[in-house]
Amino acid sequence: MLRLPAFEFQPARSVDEAVTLLGEHGDDALPVAGGTDLYANMKLGLFAPRVVVGLRSITALRSIRFDPQHGLRIGALCSLDAIVREPAVAEHYPALAQAAAMVGTPEIRNMGTIGGNLCLETRCNYFNQSAEWRKAMGYCLKRDGNLCRVALHSDTCKAINASDTAPVMHAYDARLSLVGPRGERTVNIREFYQNDGAHANVKRADEILTEIALPLPARGTRSSYRKLRLRKAFDFPLLGVAVAVATDAGGSCTQARIVLNAVGSAPLEVEAAGAILLGTHLGEEIAADAAEEVFKAGKPLENANASLLYRKRMLRVIAQRTLEDVIAPLR
Amino acid sequence: MSIAPSKILATLRVNGRDATLAFHPHATLLEVLREELRLTGTKHGCELGQCGACTVIVDGTPVLSCLTLAAEAIGRSVETVEGLAVDGTLHPVQRAFLELGAAQCGYCTPGFLNAAVHLLEKNLEPSEAEIRDALAGHLCRCTGYTKIVEAVALAGRRMRASIDG
């Protein structure tokens, strides 16, 4: 049996209790929600907290509320499955429903939470391996070593952000609420992630993510998410593309966001691709030009389960298809 | 050196029966079911969430027991493959698996059965696509899936007939 290393389990019933427990134990403690990421990593020896603070019983963080004035507020402990089934998400934020439905497997979506998905540990072929494997390789910059095995001359870790919902949340301009011992702060998702695989977000060890707020999309917004993966279940994205575009009454594009994941340690917005779409009547040719910008901007490395060249070439293809999802209803 | 924290004494409700036992806070539900309760119908495959062999039903929802703490199952109801047959009579899904040869080595079967029963509880007339989606988190190294999908459809038809008839 592949067992978890020993730890003390402290279930928290409220946000305050969770934050107090995390504050008391400092670096010795980690929070857990669904456990589908953390426990798998712990079984591989990647983390060994002395205390694990359970968030599952904080029922206050399980609601999804939609209000036509302000938009959507999702409690961090909502399961991905609950998000897929929520009618307001399907209606107003369809790319979020698509992305959540593409995570892992049905069981993973029953267990996995949106908070855990946004705080997902970055991934790399040299990191998500057994203790024996990593020891034989001599470890890496992200854990126990001082060399990035993917980019030997890099002084930062290149592990990738493989969260399916993160690029979509970026495209919808999400704001994240973080609560710590000093109170609550709100961070726009653009400032939440950092392009360093070993320090991939700005959440402090004693903070928990409590809520994600999505503003109401502008009228006439269409959005979509697609991911590249080898199997239609189980697999993390080899790359993902989230698109949100808005058009005015005349069909001219007033807002365009194209955000990639799995090509860096943070989601990457390709502003040049969005700029091409602005002011145009979205069509196939303009989509091809935008997809070309995505192709140029996305720089995958040799650190996921498909070759770098394949992922690079598929950037254009997946971007084109995702853009077609949002322009097809216009014709 | 870290010392293992002391065990928790708790009651787990498994297949409708309460069992009071002691286990480590870091023990998974899979470990406690198999090693303490001797309910070895629940299988361990990858133990990392990548195969579905360990699937059990907690509070009506299929979850992976290899990534669930037993401590988090306290106060919830756990159902395993051992609870499917009633007084020696197989569940219709089990009978269909048996008749159609939807199990070969049988290692993946308890997980598939739990996911299939969960699907049929919500939908007795699933399409092939719905069956494949509901079972997408389960790997079988032997059967090639066709017979499994057929068995779930057959069980659904029989369960429907027994309600209608």
Ligand SMILES: Cc1cc2nc3c(=O)[nH]c(=O)nc-3n(C[C@H](O)[C@H](O)[C@H](O)COP(=O)(O)OP(=O)(O)OC[C@H]3O[C@@H](n4cnc5c(N)ncnc54)[C@H](O)[C@@H]3O)c2cc1C
């Ligand atoms: C086989 C398999 C396939 C998978 N496929 C995919 C996939 O295709 N796409 C994908 O995106 N993910 C995938 N995952 C990863 C994971 O299951 C999901 O991302 C899931 O949503 C994680 O949520 P969780 O609640 O289980 O996280 P947990 O494991 O509980 O936590 C993940 C991390 O976030 C932290 N955390 C969790 N909640 C909070 C909070 N509220 N505040 C602060 N920190 C928090 C934890 O400390 C931990 O570091 C897969 C996992 C497995 C095992």
Ligand code: FES
């Ligand atoms: S043993 Fe739990 S998913 Fe494989």
Ligand code: FES
């Ligand atoms: S019957 Fe052998 S793994 Fe499925």
